[in-house]
Amino acid sequence: MLENYYKKVIQYDLINKFSYTHLDEIPKLKKIILNFGCKNSDIKNLASALFSLELITTNQGSLVKSKRSNILLKIRKGNPVGCVVVLKKEKMYNFCFKLISKVFPSLKDFKGIKISKKLGITSFSFTLKDLISFKELEKQFYLFINLPPLNIILVTNSKTREELIYLLHSFKIPLI
Structure with missing residues (x-):
């Protein structure tokens, strides 16, 4: 649904707003990392x-292990310190629509x-506390x-900050 909206509306808006020589240069959402x-x-x-990550995304997650030990946090090298899920293609657009x-x-x-x-050129990240x-x-x-x-990290292939912000506004992500 959101993917269709991107292909039919957002791509044409981006072409009219910025100048591109190839279709590959048009910014698009590549993946979402949670x-x-x-x-x-x-x-x-x-x-x-x-x-909870697997319930939210309907995708299998993986544990992240620490690369080095940290005495202050009492973490040994190789111990699990978090979990991650990477969404691509249709699941990425479905999650973005749900969000x-x-x-x-x-x-x-x-x-x-x-x-x-310190907003990056190709990615936009934010944190949700109330899950x-x-x-x-x-x-x-x-x-x-x-x-x-x-x-949540939204990874795109945009070349400038203006393209990234315009793409996020086009997806109706509430930015202030």
């Missing part, structure tokens, strides 16, 4: 975070996502009480 970073390697927190149409409107006191000064707004997690909310904030 990850939880758990502060401690408690297996219960990691399991609930991984399970825009269901999750953002149900968040309390949500005015939009702030654009930071009960996902309908999949609402049914078993007692399992997902102590979830860490969810980091």
Whole structure:
């Protein structure tokens, strides 16, 4: 649905706004990366975070292991410290549509996502703290009480910041 909107409307808007010589130069959404970073390697927190990611995305997630040890955080090298899911193609557009149409409107006191000064050229990231707004997690909310904030990264192939911001506005992502 959102993919069709991109192909029929957003691509033509981008062509009219910016000048491109090839179709490959038109910015598009390449992938969405969702990850939880758990502060401690408690297996219960990691399991609930991984399970919630799989429920939200209907895609299998994977654990992220630490590359080096950290004495202050009491993490050994090779211990699991988080989980990640990478969405591409149709699942990416379905998740983006769910985020825009269901999750953002149900968040309390949500005015939009702030654009930071250190915004990248090809990716845009933000954090969601209130995860009960996902309908999949609402049914078993007692399992997902102590979830860490969810980091969402939208990766594009845009060449400039203006293209990235225009693409995000075209997808109706609420930016302030």
